[in-house]
Amino acid sequence: MNHLIIAPVLMPLLTAILLLLGTGRPLRIQRGISFISICLQLGVATALLLSAAEGTISVYALGNWEAPFGIVLVLDRLSALMVFVTAVLAFFSLWYAIRGNDKPADSLHSVVHFLIMGVNGAFLTGDLFNLFVFFEVLLIASYTLLLHGGGAARIKSGLHYVLLNLVGSSLFLIAAALLYGLTGTLNMADMANKVAQTTADEAPLMNAAALLLLVVFGLKAAMVPLYFWLPRAYASASAPVAAVFCIMTKIGIYAIIRMYTLVFGDEAGVVANLAQPWLWPLALVTLGFGVAGALAARELRLQIAYLVVVSVGTMMAGVALNTEQALSATLYYLMHSTWICGALFLLADLIVRQRGATADRIITGPALRQPVKLGALFFIAAAAIIGMPPLSGFVGKVLLMQSATTDERTFWLWFMLLAAGFVTITALSRSGSTIFWRTENRVAKVDKADRGALLAVICMLALSLVLSFGGNPVVRYTDALAQQLKNPAIYTQAVLSHKAIPGVHHD
Amino acid sequence: MEVLVAVVIAVLTSCGVYLLLRGRTFPIILGLTLLTYAVNLFIFMSGRLNPGKSTIIGVGEGYTDPLPQALVLTAIVISFAMTAFVMVLALRARAELGNDHVDGRIKVEDVKS
Numbered sequence: 001m002n003h004l005i006i007a008p009v010l011m012p013l014l015t016a017i018l019l020l021l022g023t024g025r026p027l028r029i030q031r032g033i034s035f036i037s038i039c040l041q042l043g044v045a046t047a048l049l050l051s052a053a054e055g056t057i058s059v060y061a062l063g064n065w066e067a068p069f070g071i072v073l074v075l076d077r078l079s080a081l082m083v084f085v086t087a088v089l090a091f092f093s094l095w096y097a098i099r100g101n102d103k104p105a106d107s108l109h110s111v112v113h114f115l116i117m118g119v120n121g122a123f124l125t126g127d128l129f130n131l132f133v134f135f136e137v138l139l140i141a142s143y144t145l146l147l148h149g150g151g152a153a154r155i156k157s158g159l160h161y162v163l164l165n166l167v168g169s170s171l172f173l174i175a176a177a178l179l180y181g182l183t184g185t186l187n188m189a190d191m192a193n194k195v196a197q198t199t200a201d202e203a204p205l206m207n208a209a210a211l212l213l214l215v216v217f218g219l220k221a222a223m224v225p226l227y228f229w230l231p232r233a234y235a236s237a238s239a240p241v242a243a244v245f246c247i248m249t250k251i252g253i254y255a256i257i258r259m260y261t262l263v264f265g266d267e268a269g270v271v272a273n274l275a276q277p278w279l280w281p282l283a284l285v286t287l288g289f290g291v292a293g294a295l296a297a298r299e300l301r302l303q304i305a306y307l308v309v310v311s312v313g314t315m316m317a318g319v320a321l322n323t324e325q326a327l328s329a330t331l332y333y334l335m336h337s338t339w340i341c342g343a344l345f346l347l348a349d350l351i352v353r354q355r356g357a358t359a360d361r362i363i364t365g366p367a368l369r370q371p372v373k374l375g376a377l378f379f380i381a382a383a384a385i386i387g388m389p390p391l392s393g394f395v396g397k398v399l400l401m402q403s404a405t406t407d408e409r410t411f412w413l414w415f416m417l418l419a420a421g422f423v424t425i426t427a428l429s430r431s432g433s434t435i436f437w438r439t440e441n442r443v444a445k446v447d448k449a450d451r452g453a454l455l456a457v458i459c460m461l462a463l464s465l466v467l468s469f470g471g472n473p474v475v476r477y478t479d480a481l482a483q484q485l486k487n488p489a490i491y492t493q494a495v496l497s498h499k500a501i502p503g504v505h506h507d
Numbered sequence: 508m509e510v511l512v513a514v515v516i517a518v519l520t521s522c523g524v525y526l527l528l529r530g531r532t533f534p535i536i537l538g539l540t541l542l543t544y545a546v547n548l549f550i551f552m553s554g555r556l557n558p559g560k561s562t563i564i565g566v567g568e569g570y571t572d573p574l575p576q577a578l579v580l581t582a583i584v585i586s587f588a589m590t591a592f593v594m595v596l597a598l599r600a601r602a603e604l605g606n607d608h609v610d611g612r613i614k615v616e617d618v619k620s
Contacts, residue, residue: 129578129581133581133585136585136589140588140589140592143592147596150603151603152604152611155596155599155600155603155604155611156600156604156610158596159532159596159597159600159609159611160609162592162593162596163535163539163593163609166539166589166593167527167539167542169585169586169589170539170542170543170546170586173546173549173550174546174549176550177546177549177550177552177553177575177578178553180550180553180554180574180575180578181552181553181554181555186574
C-alpha cells in the first residue's frame with residue numbers, strides 16, 4: 001500500500017497545527033514553516049501526478065478497512081491532477097503572501113493549510129459522506145479566510161457566503177441520506193454498481209437525490225442561478241485569499257465530473273446521464289451572466305471575479321457535452337483558468353496598491369509608479385484569460401470548440417464562447433486603458449511593488465506559456481484522464497477489489 | 508409511525524425554509540437550526556424505522572442499521588459548530604454594519620421595507 005496518497009491530507013494538517021502552536025512566534029518563523037511545507041506538498045503532488053499518469057488507480061484503505069465498508073482514498077488521474085493544480089496555486093499564493101502580504105493577522109498561514117487539507121481530501125476521497133466532511137473542513141477554513149482582515153465589506157459578503165453554504169450543506173446531507181437509503185452504501189464505487197441496478201419504482205427518488213447533489217455542487221461551482229455569492233466575496237477578500245479561492249469553484253466542477261461520470265454516468269441504467277441536460281443550458285446562461293457582469297463591473301477585482309464565473313460557464317459546457325474529447329478539453333481549461341485567475345487577483349492587488357485612494361475603481365486616478373511593468377503583465381494576463389494565441393486560454397478554447405460534435409449544440413457553444421471572448425476583450429480593454437493610460441498628471445506617493453511578489457505573479461503567468469508550448473504532454477494526460485473517466489468500470493473494479501493488508505487485525 | 512416521522516420532518520423543513528427566507532439574521536439562524544434538525548432526523552430514518560431493535564446482529568430478533576446513527580452524530584457535531592460560527596458572525600455583522608439585516612442596509616426605512 002502506497003502511503004504517499006494520504007500525504008496531501010496529513011501534511012497540511014500537521015503544518016496547520018504546528019503553525020497554530022507557534023502563534024505569537026515571529027512572523028518570519030511562521031512564514032518559513034508555511035513555505036517549506038507548501039514546497040514539500042508541491043513535491044508530493046508532483047510525485048502523485050507522475051504515478052497516476054501511468055494509468056493505475058491506487059486505493060488507500062483508511063484504518064485498513066476494506067471498501068465498501070471502510071473509507072478509501074482513491075488516486076486516479078483526475079484526483080492527482082486536481083491535487084497538483086491546488087498545490088501549484090497554493091504555492092504561488094503563499095509565496096505572494098510571505099512577501100509581506102499576510103498582514104494584519106498572522107493566522108492566515110495556518111488557515112490556508114487547513115483549507116488545502118480539506119480541498120485535497122475532497123479530491124482524494126472515494127466515499128460520499130467523507131466528501132461531505134471534507135467539504136465542511138474546507139468551508140470552515142474558507143469562512144475564516146474570507147473574513148481575514150475584517151471590515152464591513154468582508155463581513156457583509158462573508159455572511160451571504162456562510163449562510164448559503166450552510167443551506168448547501170443541509171441539502172448535501174439530504175441527498176446523501178437519500179442515496180444511502182436507496183443503495184445502502186456510501187462508497188462511490190459500490191454506489192455506482194448499485195445505482196446501475198435501479199428499478200423504475202426507485203427512479204424518481206434516485207432522480208431527486210442526484211439532482212439535489214447537482215444543486216449543492218452547482219452552488220460550490222457558482223453556476224447560474226447560484227453564483228450571486230461569488231463576485232462580492234472574491235472582490236472583498238485579501239489578495240492571497242482571493243487567489244487561493246480560485247480553486248473553490250473547481251471543487252464544485254470536480255464533484256460534478258466525478259459523480260456524473262462515475263455514479264450517474266453512461267452505465268447508470270434508468271438514471272444514466274441525468275444531469276447533463278440540465279447542465280447544458282445553465283452553462284451557457286452562466287457564461288452570459290459572467291460576461292455581462294465583467295462588462296458592467298466598476299471595480300477591477302469585481303471584474304476579475306466575474307471572469308471566474310465566465311470560466312465556470314465554459315467548463316460546465318464542456319462537462320455537459322459529456323464526450324471524452326470535451327472532458328479532456330475541460331480539464332485543460334480548468335488548469336489554465338485556475339492559475340491565471342489566481343495570477344490576475346495577485347496582479348490586481350499590486351496595481352491597486354499603486355493607485356492610492358482610487359483603489360480598484362475603474363475611473364481616472366493617479367498614474368502608476370511602475371506603469372510599464374504592471375501594464376505589460378496586465379496585458380499578458382488579460383490576453384491569457386480572453387484566449388488570445390499563443391497563450392493557454394486560446395488552446396483551451398480551441399480544444400473545447402473542436403470537441404463539440406456537429407449538432408445544434410455546436411452552434412451555441414461556438415457562438416457563446418466567441419461572443420464571451422469578444423465581450424471580455426471589451427471589458428478588459430476598458431479597465432486596462434482607464435487604469436494605465438487615462439491617468440492624472442501625478443504619481444501617487446507609494447512604494448514600488450515588492451520584487452518577490454512581482455516575481456510570483458510573473459512565474460504564475462509563465463505557467464500559461466508552459467501550458468500552451470508544452471501542451472503536448474498535458475493534453476496527452478488529460479486525454480488519458482478523460483478515457484479513464486468514461487470507463488468507470490476500471491475505477492469501481494480497482495476500489496472494490498482492493499484487499500486489506502493481511503496480519504493487521506481490528507479487535 | 509412512518510407517517511408521524513414524515514410529517515415531523517416535513518413541518519420542520521417547511522418552517523426552516525420559511526425562516527431562511529426572512530431578511531434578518533436572527534430568523535435565518537433559527538431557520539437553519541430547524542432545517543438541520545429536519546436533516547438529522549432524515550438521515551436517521553435513511554436506515555429505516557426499526558423501533559426496539561438492537562444495532563448488533565445476533566443479540567435479538569432482527570437488527571437496526573447502525574451506520575445512519577454514526578452519520579447523524581457527525582452531522583449533528585458539524586451543524587452545531589457551524590451554527591455557533593454563524594451566530595458569532597451575525598453578532599459581528601450587527602456591530603460592524605449597525606443593523607441585523609443580511610444585506611447590511613444602513614437606513615432604518617430600508618430595513619423596514
